[in-house]
Amino acid sequence: MKLAYWMYAGPAHIGTLRVASSFKNVHAIMHAPLGDDYFNVMRSMLERERDFTPVTASIVDRHVLARGSQNKVVENITRKDKEERPDLIVLTPTCTSSILQEDLQNFVDRASMDSESDVILADVNHYRVNELQAADRTLEQVVRFYIEKSKKQGDLNLTKTEKPSANILGIFTLGFHNQHDCRELKRLLQELGIEINEVIPEGGSVNNLKNLPRAWFNLVPYREVGLMTAIYLEKEFGMPYVSTTPMGVVDTATCIREIEKILNSFDKDVVVDFESYIDKQTRFVSQAAWFSRSIDCQNLTGKKAVVFGDATHAASMTKILAREMGINVACAGTYCKHDADWFKEQVQGYCDEVLITDDHTEVGDLIARIEPSAIFGTQMERHIGKRLNIPCGVISAPVHIQNFPLGYRPFLGYEGTNQIADLVYNSFTLGMEDHLLEIFGGHDTKEVITKSLSTEEGLTWTSDAQAELSKIPGFVRGKIKRNTEKFARENNISEINIEVMYAAKESLNA
Amino acid sequence: MSAMTSDTLTFECETGNYHTFCPISCVAWLYQKIEDSFFLVIGTKTCGYFLQNALGVMIFAEPRYAMAELEEGDISAQLNDYQELKRLCTQIKQDRNPSVIVWIGTCTTEIIKMDLEGMAPKIEQEIKIPIVVARANGLDYAFTQGEDTVLAAMVERCPGETKLSEQSQDKGSSKQNFSSTKGLFSILNFNKKAAADTQPQEAEDYIDHPPLVLFGSLPGPVVSQLTLELKRQKIKVSGWLPSQRYTDLPAVGKGVYVCGVNPFLSRTATILMRRRKCKLIGAPFPIGPDGTRAWVEKICSVFNVEPIGLAERENKIWEGLEDYLQLVRGKSVFFMGDNLLEVSLARFLTRCGMIVYEIGIPYMDKRYQAAELALLEKTCQEMGVPMPRIVEKPDNYNQIQRIRELQPDLAITGMAHANPLEARGISTKWSVEFTFAQIHGFTNARDILELVTRPLRRNNSLEGLGWTSLVKEGVLSN
Numbered sequence: 011m012k013l014a015y016w017m018y019a020g021p022a023h024i025g026t027l028r029v030a031s032s033f034k035n036v037h038a039i040m041h042a043p044l045g046d047d048y049f050n051v052m053r054s055m056l057e058r059e060r061d062f063t064p065v066t067a068s069i070v071d072r073h074v075l076a077r078g079s080q081n082k083v084v085e086n087i088t089r090k091d092k093e094e095r096p097d098l099i100v101l102t103p104t105c106t107s108s109i110l111q112e113d114l115q116n117f118v119d120r121a122s123m124d125s126e127s128d129v130i131l132a133d134v135n136h137y138r139v140n141e142l143q144a145a146d147r148t149l150e151q152v153v154r155f156y157i158e159k160s161k162k163q164g165d166l167n168l169t170k171t172e173k174p175s176a177n178i179l180g181i182f183t184l185g186f187h188n189q190h191d192c193r194e195l196k197r198l199l200q201e202l203g204i205e206i207n208e209v210i211p212e213g214g215s216v217n218n219l220k221n222l223p224r225a226w227f228n229l230v231p232y233r234e235v236g237l238m239t240a241i242y243l244e245k246e247f248g249m250p251y252v253s254t255t256p257m258g259v260v261d262t263a264t265c266i267r268e269i270e271k272i273l274n275s276f277d278k279d280v281v282v283d284f285e286s287y288i289d290k291q292t293r294f295v296s297q298a299a300w301f302s303r304s305i306d307c308q309n310l311t312g313k314k315a316v317v318f319g320d321a322t323h324a325a326s327m328t329k330i331l332a333r334e335m336g337i338n339v340a341c342a343g344t345y346c347k348h349d350a351d352w353f354k355e356q357v358q359g360y361c362d363e364v365l366i367t368d369d370h371t372e373v374g375d376l377i378a379r380i381e382p383s384a385i386f387g388t389q390m391e392r393h394i395g396k397r398l399n400i401p402c403g404v405i406s407a408p409v410h411i412q413n414f415p416l417g418y419r420p421f422l423g424y425e426g427t428n429q430i431a432d433l434v435y436n437s438f439t440l441g442m443e444d445h446l447l448e449i450f451g452g453h454d455t456k457e458v459i460t461k462s463l464s465t466e467e468g469l470t471w472t473s474d475a476q477a478e479l480s481k482i483p484g485f486v487r488g489k490i491k492r493n494t495e496k497f498a499r500e501n502n503i504s505e506i507n508i509e510v511m512y513a514a515k516e517s518l519n520a
Numbered sequence: 521m522s523a524m525t526s527d528t529l530t531f532e533c534e535t536g537n538y539h540t541f542c543p544i545s546c547v548a549w550l551y552q553k554i555e556d557s558f559f560l561v562i563g564t565k566t567c568g569y570f571l572q573n574a575l576g577v578m579i580f581a582e583p584r585y586a587m588a589e590l591e592e593g594d595i596s597a598q599l600n601d602y603q604e605l606k607r608l609c610t611q612i613k614q615d616r617n618p619s620v621i622v623w624i625g626t627c628t629t630e631i632i633k634m635d636l637e638g639m640a641p642k643i644e645q646e647i648k649i650p651i652v653v654a655r656a657n658g659l660d661y662a663f664t665q666g667e668d669t670v671l672a673a674m675v676e677r678c679p680g681e682t683k684l685s686e687q688s689q690d691k692g693s694s695k696q697n698f699s700s701t702k703g704l705f706s707i708l709n710f711n712k713k714a715a716a717d718t719q720p721q722e723a724e725d726y727i728d729h730p731p732l733v734l735f736g737s738l739p740g741p742v743v744s745q746l747t748l749e750l751k752r753q754k755i756k757v758s759g760w761l762p763s764q765r766y767t768d769l770p771a772v773g774k775g776v777y778v779c780g781v782n783p784f785l786s787r788t789a790t791i792l793m794r795r796r797k798c799k800l801i802g803a804p805f806p807i808g809p810d811g812t813r814a815w816v817e818k819i820c821s822v823f824n825v826e827p828i829g830l831a832e833r834e835n836k837i838w839e840g841l842e843d844y845l846q847l848v849r850g851k852s853v854f855f856m857g858d859n860l861l862e863v864s865l866a867r868f869l870t871r872c873g874m875i876v877y878e879i880g881i882p883y884m885d886k887r888y889q890a891a892e893l894a895l896l897e898k899t900c901q902e903m904g905v906p907m908p909r910i911v912e913k914p915d916n917y918n919q920i921q922r923i924r925e926l927q928p929d930l931a932i933t934g935m936a937h938a939n940p941l942e943a944r945g946i947s948t949k950w951s952v953e954f955t956f957a958q959i960h961g962f963t964n965a966r967d968i969l970e971l972v973t974r975p976l977r978r979n980n981s982l983e984g985l986g987w988t989s990l991v992k993e994g995v996l997s998n
Contacts, residue, residue: 011594011604013611014568014587021565043627043658044882045542048570050936060943060991062920063936066537071659075631086537093917105564106627109595137592140565408573468614 016370016390018320018345018408023104024049025145026132029152029235030100031064032182032211037096037127039086040067041079041114042104053183056411066090070107079110080117087121087129095126097216098152102132128216130155142234142320143348145182149211150238153219157246160220168223168247174273174280175205177225179251180236181212186323186407187421188212191231194420198256199229202269202284210239223247227272231255231422232322234346250275256422257326258430259299259334263288291424298427301435302334310438311336316377318365318387319406321346323421325356327386327405330430332360337434340380341365343373370394384437403437405430469495472507479511490515529897529907531884536915539936540858540882541952542570543656544624546666549956551584553737556765558618559585560608562636563626584616590628601634606643613647620677620766622670625655650766652677662882664784664859664955667737671761671788675796678761679771725751729823731758733770733798735788736781738960740764745961746781746806753820753827761788772796779819781806781960784860786888802888804895807861808868809837809965814895837962841872844969847976849873851929854922857881857914858934858951863889865932865954866908867896868968875905877926880914930975945988947975 023040027049030038040047047067053059068086070079087099101118103110114131122129133151134144160166176199181192189212196206207225208218222228228243228251230236240251250272256265270284292299301307315337317328321344328342342357343365344350350366357364365376374394377385385391385402389410395402404413405421420426471479482490490511497514498506544567547559561567568587588608593599609621625636640651654673656666734746734757747757759770772778778792779801792798803818804811813834820827838845853869855862857880866876886893900907911919916937923931923946931941931948938948953971958964 011562011599011601011608012587012589012591013608014589015583017565017568017572020569020573023566024569043542044538044540044662045544045570045658046566046627047539047936048541048573050539051934052573054936054939058939060940062940066917067539069537070627075659105566106631109628109631136564137595470617 018368018370018388018390020141020408021105022134022136022139022141022144023102023132024052025139025141025143025235026100026102026134026148027065028141028183028185029145029148029211030098030102030132032213033098033152034213034215035094035096036064036098036100036216037090037094038065038100038102039083039090040065040102040104041070041083041107041112042067043070043106046104046106056409057183057414059183064094064096070110075110079107079112080120083114083117084121084124087117088124091121091125091127098128098130099125100130100132100148100152102134103136105136108136128155128159142346145235146238149180149182149235150242152216153210153222153239154242156216156219157222166220166223170226170276171205171207171224173205174203174276174282175207175225176269177207177222177228178209179228179230179239180232180234181209182235183212184407184409185232185235186320186409186413187419190418190420191422191426193418194423194425195229195231195256197425198262198266198423202266202287203282204269204273223249225249226276227251227269229269232320233349233352234320234322255322255326257323257426258330259292259296259424259427261326261329262423262427263292296424296427298334298424298431301431302336306435307335310434312338313384313438314338314340314380314382315384315386316341316343316380316382316391317361317405318343318345318373318385318391320344321349321353321356323406325353327430328357328360331386331434335431335434338362340382341376343367343376384434386434386437401437403433405433468504469498470505472505475507475511478508527901527907529893529910531886531910531912533912534915534918535913536918538857538880538882538914538916539934541663541934542567542658543661543663543666543669544571544626545663546656546670547571547585547622547624550622550667550670550737550762553739554620554762554764554766556619556767557584557622558612558616558620559622559624560588560612561585561624561626562588562590562605562634563624563628564590567626567628584618586612590632595628595632597632602639602642605639606646609643609647609649609651613649618649620650620652622652622654622673624666624670625653625657627657627659630655630657630659650677662860664782664861665787665883667782668785668787671735671737671785672791674762674769675772675788675791677766678769678796680773680796725754726756727754727823727825729755729825731771731776732756732819732823733759733761733772733776733778734781735761735778735792736785737762738781739958742958742960742964745963749806749812749816749961750819752829753816753825755819755823755825772798774798777801777822779803779815780888781815782861783864783889783892784883786885789888802891804867804892805864806960807864808871808968809834809841809962810871810899811864811868811892811895812960812962812965814891818891833962837965841965841969844966844973845872847973848969850875851976852877852926853972854919854926854928854931855879855881856916856919856931856933856937856951857911858932859955861951861954861959862932863892863896863910865959865968867892867899868965869972870896870899870903870905870908872969873903876908877928878919878922879908879910880919881910881912884910884912930972943990947979949975 027038030036050063050065053063068083074082118129118131132148134147178195181188208214208222228240228249230240230251230253233253243249252268254265254268256262266284266288270282273282315331317324317339324344328339331337332339339361341363342361344353345368347366354364370390377394385395385400386405387402388406388408392402392404419429494511494514497517498510503510544561551559623636636653640653644651652673654669656669743760750757761770763769774797776798778798780789783805789800793800801819801822804814806812806815813830817827852875854877862879862881866879870876931946932951933948935950938950941948949971957967959968
């Protein structure tokens, strides 16, 4: 058992549902108790989705528990088949219903006999993988299912497209700025003269999956989701893939060069050279390279930052801050524990320390200890930053409604570099403002009160002190509490009573 | 539709696939209500992610609730749950030192048959903090019923008969003993000073009647308003379940009258009657001026009090609502069903002049809601509108087809359906807003109408722009 207040990645079925509902005309059936279907709320509310989320919960209640769920699940699958005529129905349990160990595969087999739609059971272990891993796996499972189906039917088309083309893998619903990134990637590829073959799963049709092998290569912008599919397609059809995230000026160039190499490796008449494109974009189109040279960014030199997020965004952000802006990344971290080795290798040399954890208190304590000038993290770090009065730019999922801005805000490609530069600049105390404060001697007197956010020191408050504390108006209560505890710690007092409170107050006034 | 011309209430149970929040969501308001509590939800990542995301509450500073996340080792019984829970509770004691830890059992603890009720007393002994166990699971309950499971469990912890006899002794002997029974005498949510000020006059202010305890979690100001409403009739509220502090739970036992303020508390009502031999006052719920008046009247009638000035008060409130009423009169509303407040809200909106097409509701306890249902029926007759159909455990897909047919002016829905319906030109209001807003009592009737009329007022201001349907197929637009 684990005491948890906050999670960076959700449970496995959320990943599965994100992939399933991103495809066009795919319906998901959840085998779950009442209330487990809040995915519909997340998608409809966070993404402001206009359409009904194509997810139906086949509710497990006492009655169903007593009788077994087979009839109900099968009935719900065949019913959806008739009502919505989807191409594919994906059945998934949740953490809870997976414990029932019902033979869901058997239900699927039975239901597919009476359904026009294809029916599959999402094959994930709900206690071993998280949302991201499950999404990666489900995408691969769906792709594999349709490739194999086509193989059987003999309509698999392996001829490469005439012009260079790419599949973009891993753009999906509730992703961090995925929609905007996708638009930016399409533009980038188009400018390089590369056609888009398929984008999956967002807006893709499962019936077109058989066309995947026609592309010259696969682009996996985020390694959390899509990598398994890319590896499968490489194994199966020898399709090369690029998994360098085009985030930041340097890595966008690296990504483009990798694409160049792949295109030139084909035995076709095509020989491409993207160097002049990269140079033009870097120096004149993207404002980010110029920003690095500007006086504003100069003032950011050596400022301390902490970066935390999913592996893709945290690694890219660390490299951008350190390499492109001269900011000192005191710590880079990720909650993608399963990808720790890759992450460490990526950020090596760009930061002072590395943190791999999915425990937000550890991240909070680290931030409190380091006291950076800015944080680049998730919504959780933004929250920690608020408590410690440290600005935070949000660079990674878990998503929040703020991550679905109506305007165009990609993180990838050359437009992404501009967005990131803005984010960085606005997150630090504004360069000029900060500079003037130093010149004229004004400075921020707010300081971190404790070096830790959690209270493992075991300070106890007597009931009279607690009562006294509760009389203090809410908006200063937290501050008084922290000041008192700080005083107690400094004086090795373990029990705080009213006397200690007053003593603390007096010592601060002195 | 045949149901619309019926002159008695019709009940159907669709037993469909419907969406509502998980009952563990009750921690979101209960932890704020019971200030010295700590809620420990014992469940999986799915439960935790729900609280964090769908309710968006977990992120707030210094939460007084947490997840005991069950991992693979717990599910396969490789770990000893007793040791694990003890470890977590000890840590909670050290970090937060609450007056009570409420364990919220979930579907998972039900399925793996974790014996929470058996373990709690032992761990309570060891860590010296009361542990209350509530089974707020989605197998048996829906959304707001989570509160019902917690309050029902708390009944067991309310002081009982001995405390009650002390109370009557005190009453007879002296007023100086107030402090010893402050849990019974202090009117909750008045701050201490105010309570002290009013105490000396209490004897004249109230008639002599058996103790009255109200149950249902309401925000502090609403508790004060309802308490005051009864005080106007010289009826004294001995206590509220839950109280602001766990240590101030009201005494309940034989001879105590209890009355609910929320329609989803049937289990708490039953436990109060069966285990504590309390007498339940079955009244409509104090939602809307009509409901509040009926509620006060019913309590008065039980204590043989002739209500003073209630009709005038109700009329006055209605007069004050006239500007909103003009917006809703003759408009139609469809409840998809989510928080079990549907019948009370439908009754109030009918009285406001609206036509209710359908009342979806996750669970209908006809006995506990009897007085409310009777009032709904009476209201429909008096207003000359057809009786709505009441659909228990509705099927959301079928409901959407019905909404398409009926084209109501307003649909009150769960969060998952709001945006898609809006995109198809159907105005919606989130049902959860009524769960979290202050809707009880005379004064707050305005707040209900503020919520209900918001989409209608929005429509008025956007009228003429010509973009009511924002989906290509226009599925529901004609």
